[in-house]
Amino acid sequence: MIVSFLGKIGQIFLNGVHSALVVCVLIMDTLNWLFLQPLLGRGLRWRSAIEHFVEYGFRSIPIVGLISLLVGIIMGMQSAYTLQQWGATIFMANLVGISALRELAPLMSAILITGRSGSAITAEIGTMKVSEEVDALMVMGLNPVKFLVVPKFIGMVIAVPCVTVLSMAIMIAGGFIVAVGILGIDFWAYFDQTANALVSKDLFSGIVKSIFFGLTICWVGIYRGFQVEGSAESVGKMTTSSVVTSIFTIIVVDLIWTALFYFTE
């Protein structure tokens, strides 16, 4: 029993090492086809990259925008509830602004884009694998990383920060609605308070996070997509797993960057 238990732990560890290696190879391959090969004259599929950017970024604006507005309003009301006790409701500008820039906007955008596009990446690559389309590419002498991975990668890494910046603005606007519309704070007073509360480092840390969230969504989605074996059932399983892994990894990455920014204040 102990032996089988230890064996199980060893197996999990080996599987972990194996998938880490596979992800490393995938990352190296992506970077190779993103930077090195285009310099050697093997080209980049720009048009496909732009299409993916529009799909991941532009098309996700309605849902991300709506949710950001709602989260902004919720944040406004929750902070007003606490700050009212000291008659300091004006400070909700600081609370909403800082939490939106440093934390909520990057995180909400990343999680929404994971659900919307991370799953789609896995499902697309998985289906292509099941229907032998990936094999067909390889037999034609065309590299799947160049064709399938790099355009998605470029699209995602640009789209997530763009959507995040928009989400930041909309969340702060949500705070404005609560402050000006419900609590009757003067518009310009709230505006000045927000402007004074925020420093460029807040914006910077949010954008840095969002870039790494983009990398995470993309690589997890692609990795899970290539893990699909055999059947349509496997596509479904890997798509679910892609979303779960991606959200988990995003939170871990978030923690690491938050800690880094906290200790280098």
Next chain:
Amino acid sequence: MMNNNNSEYVIEVENLIVQYGTRRVLDNISFKVKKGEIFVILGGSGCGKSTLLRTLVGLIRPHSGKILMFGKDVTTIRVQEQIKLLKRIGMCFQNSALFNSMTVGENVALPLKEHTHLADSTIDIMTQIKLDLVGLGGCSNLYPSQLSGGMKKRAGIARAMALDPEIIFYDEPSSGLDPIVAAGLDHLIRKMQNTFNLTSVVVTHDLESVQIIADRVCLLHAGKIVAIGDLKEMELNSNSYLRQFFTRTPNPEENQSTSAILDSLEDM
């Protein structure tokens, strides 16, 4: 062309072994394919024939053995060399493996766009020629999902032919098709070989299409070659598995257990 002996054979497989983990799928396979012939790899379900085809085109790395294609060893080849080699071969997949996000025309044009520096107008013309060749002249702007099974396979052949390859591989060309469409495809494969002196390697379990297309046949069973030769030699061969395969006789033990159940049902 190194010398006459070598140029007669375009594919030479020597002592090929393929394993999934510890399970041996192909065991010590050796055969040669002559230039310009249709070589059929025949075998039952799960005998490793698709694996063999995928190993030949480099999708599966063998455990040991040699695969010489145009005199170059596919198993140890470098990436740049491999891409050059892949341009000289074409492959038609079992489910045609057309890219679903592209039209039929774009599918056929893709290898041309990526591997040649031809102008777009030239590529359009070449794509149209390839589609006319397989009888899909009017389908250039349709998506693969709008095609029937037989048309998809034809489109797959057109795509495999895009770069005018010297060898073409077919994975189960007639599977899942009705007899008329399947026969049409057999004739297409024959016509391609006659017109372009194309070497073809066909994996199938369809005995009727073997009769039409095969110049030489190799029968696989449980990862091993049972027999190899032309159709006449196959007729004369007395190997029991080969006779069973060619006469479509079921396995006796499977038959006994099911017929026992059926008999008891009949008695009731």
